[in-house]
Amino acid sequence: MKLIEIIKRNRKRALIYLGVLFAGVLLGWLFFGGTESSTTGKMTADHSAAQHKPGTVWTCSMHPQIRSDKPGSCPICGMTLIPLASEEPTEDGSAKFTVKLSDAAMKIAEVTVSTVEMKAPYKEVYLPGKVMPDERKIAQLTARYPGRIEKLFINFTGQKVTKGQVLAKIYSPELVTAQRELFEAIKYKDVNPKFYSATRQKLKLWSLTEAQIDKIETTGDVEFYFDVESPLTGTVTKREVALGDYVSEGKSLFEIVDLSHVWIMFDAYENDIPWIKMGDKIKFTIKSIPGKEFQGSVTFIDPVLDPMARVARVRAELHNPDDLLKPEMLASGILKTMLPGSNDALVVPKSAVLWTGKQAVVYVLTNNHNNMFEYRVIQLGAEAGNYYVVKSGLEPGEQVASNGVFKIDAAAQLKGEKSMMNPEGGKVSMGHSHGSMGGDAKPAEGGKQGVDQKSSQSSMKMDMGVDKAFKQQLTDVYKAHLVMQQGFIDSKQQEVKKAVPRIEESLKNVDMSLVKGEMHDHWMNSLNALNDALRRIKSANSIETQRNAFADFSENLYRTIKMFGTIGETIYYQFCPMFQDQKGAYWLSATKEIKNPYYGPTMPTCGETKEIIAK
Numbered sequence: 001m002k003l004i005e006i007i008k009r010n011r012k013r014a015l016i017y018l019g020v021l022f023a024g025v026l027l028g029w030l031f032f033g034g035t036e037s038s039t040t041g042k043m044t045a046d047h048s049a050a051q052h053k054p055g056t057v058w059t060c061s062m063h064p065q066i067r068s069d070k071p072g073s074c075p076i077c078g079m080t081l082i083p084l085a086s087e088e089p090t091e092d093g094s095a096k097f098t099v100k101l102s103d104a105a106m107k108i109a110e111v112t113v114s115t116v117e118m119k120a121p122y123k124e125v126y127l128p129g130k131v132m133p134d135e136r137k138i139a140q141l142t143a144r145y146p147g148r149i150e151k152l153f154i155n156f157t158g159q160k161v162t163k164g165q166v167l168a169k170i171y172s173p174e175l176v177t178a179q180r181e182l183f184e185a186i187k188y189k190d191v192n193p194k195f196y197s198a199t200r201q202k203l204k205l206w207s208l209t210e211a212q213i214d215k216i217e218t219t220g221d222v223e224f225y226f227d228v229e230s231p232l233t234g235t236v237t238k239r240e241v242a243l244g245d246y247v248s249e250g251k252s253l254f255e256i257v258d259l260s261h262v263w264i265m266f267d268a269y270e271n272d273i274p275w276i277k278m279g280d281k282i283k284f285t286i287k288s289i290p291g292k293e294f295q296g297s298v299t300f301i302d303p304v305l306d307p308m309a310r311v312a313r314v315r316a317e318l319h320n321p322d323d324l325l326k327p328e329m330l331a332s333g334i335l336k337t338m339l340p341g342s343n344d345a346l347v348v349p350k351s352a353v354l355w356t357g358k359q360a361v362v363y364v365l366t367n368n369h370n371n372m373f374e375y376r377v378i379q380l381g382a383e384a385g386n387y388y389v390v391k392s393g394l395e396p397g398e399q400v401a402s403n404g405v406f407k408i409d410a411a412a413q414l415k416g417e418k419s420m421m422n423p424e425g426g427k428v429s430m431g432h433s434h435g436s437m438g439g440d441a442k443p444a445e446g447g448k449q450g451v452d453q454k455s456s457q458s459s460m461k462m463d464m465g466v467d468k469a470f471k472q473q474l475t476d477v478y479k480a481h482l483v484m485q486q487g488f489i490d491s492k493q494q495e496v497k498k499a500v501p502r503i504e505e506s507l508k509n510v511d512m513s514l515v516k517g518e519m520h521d522h523w524m525n526s527l528n529a530l531n532d533a534l535r536r537i538k539s540a541n542s543i544e545t546q547r548n549a550f551a552d553f554s555e556n557l558y559r560t561i562k563m564f565g566t567i568g569e570t571i572y573y574q575f576c577p578m579f580q581d582q583k584g585a586y587w588l589s590a591t592k593e594i595k596n597p598y599y600g601p602t603m604p605t606c607g608e609t610k611e612i613i614a615k
Helices: 002-032 036-049 103-108 173-187 193-205 210-219 270-275 405-414 468-489 493-508 517-539 543-564
Strands: 112-115 117-119 122-133 138-142 147-152 166-171 225-229 234-239 252-257 261-269 281-286 289-301 311-319 330-338 345-349 354-356 359-367 372-384 387-392 399-403 571-576 585-589 608-613
Touching: 122 270, 122 281, 122 372, 147 173, 147 225, 166 252, 173 193, 173 210, 193 210, 261 270, 261 281, 261 289, 261 330, 270 311, 270 372, 281 311, 345 372, 345 399, 354 405, 359 405, 372 405, 399 405, 405 543, 468 493, 468 543, 468 585, 493 517, 493 543, 517 543, 543 585
Parallel strands: none
Antiparallel strands: 112 399, 117 345, 122 261, 122 330, 138 252, 147 166, 166 225, 234 252, 261 311, 281 289, 281 330, 289 311, 345 387, 354 359, 359 372, 359 399, 372 387, 571 585, 571 608
16 A cells, blocks of 8 residues: 555655656747747848858868868858858058968967077088198108118107108118219319219219218228118008018108198088188097097188089198197087178078979068068078078078978968968868779869868878877888889989889888878878989989989989878988989988988088987
């Protein structure tokens, strides 16, 4: 009975709750029901019929690459297009900036800005070199007369000697005969003085001193052994005779070098020579003497370049009383100098500059609050350490992006604005018939595909969201290209051609389905450029033509790796300033050591590392 009462009581309570709930729903329908469809219709109508400014761009909230000049539906998902937030115009009414980033996108892309300023254009010139003896303090001892080495006081190379020290004694039959002629001439000195003078002069020409000749004449005794004396204090660096050797006139006997004063001969690349002047201080270290720094002054700059290595010799001099520095020791020098004849100049950080063939490009921050960046072509002067001198295109106080520049440029490219790879601006192709998004669907009439400032945040992530399998496949492409690069280093045209199929195969193995949307389109653009360069390398009839194509291949591979990333590789982005009529060209290397693929054995070490792409 109690159980029945409980059920009845709870049923009553449940009925009360259901009644309240039904009443609430009924009231809600009375106040809000029937208006949803009309409201939705009104919102849609508002989007399509609202008065927007001429030139309003419409996009899809789910697919921001879709652009249209009038309202409609997204060709991919069918959603209603919404108006794209208009960019703030400049004072003259035109949107001057190329890309606008949100604060979040700025953080993800790690964008930093630097102020363009006037400063003295100093540069650090790195100079490889080695220790050399002072050529003015080298003595080469040769036999002035034929004879036999009867006594030898120098037993090994490297022995220290002093000026006037006897190094060897020579027995010479010719000198014995010459002394006897002198004794005969003395007898007729008054009658035939010319004959007497001639016999003395003959002994002088054989390096006998006046004192030695006077001694022979005074004693009347024939000297059978003659001394070979050191003309200076130093070190015997060559000993080319042994005891008992018969030497002819002119035969080299010893080389003696005074190492108390040495030269350090540095190699200066052609583009560094304008920065070096007489009297500049060079600080240098010696590889075999770690922890000690030396300093010398520039005393000579070779007026003629080495035609093969394209370097000029720069000399510094140093006292070396303890013989600490020894010839052929390797040196690494740094010369800090200001460009001759220049005062304060406008400079921009190197990291802010993008290169588009012959042009240099920077992204100028035009509005601090809205993160607006303007694409601007500038003209550069000399390289000054971590800066370039600016000839035109920038003003003091302007701010430029100095980090994350490539990512800003990628966002501008996707947006259809001017960019490094699209300097004229305009539409950017975003669709492919084989793509998983959109298939063969056509964009809305008048549509312009790209990304707005909201979607640019995702494009800034670049390789952060790329599948690891895709990165590994791209790494295989990079490794395959190193085999071809070695062919260029060795200047072997056939080896270069043999390496091309392996690269083509590795490119085919890249699974493009692993990258979606914008990144997929970036990969397709890169793939076409890489394959085009490979085709040119295969069909080239000369290695010079191949190298021109290799320069394009390397540039595109660099951009691709920067965008998508690799796995487990530290890559050195290196630059040769001499290639293509001194326009220069880049390449990617697995080692820090310079091995120039554009000149091969001709100039193997020409170049420098511009960037390290860490794994």
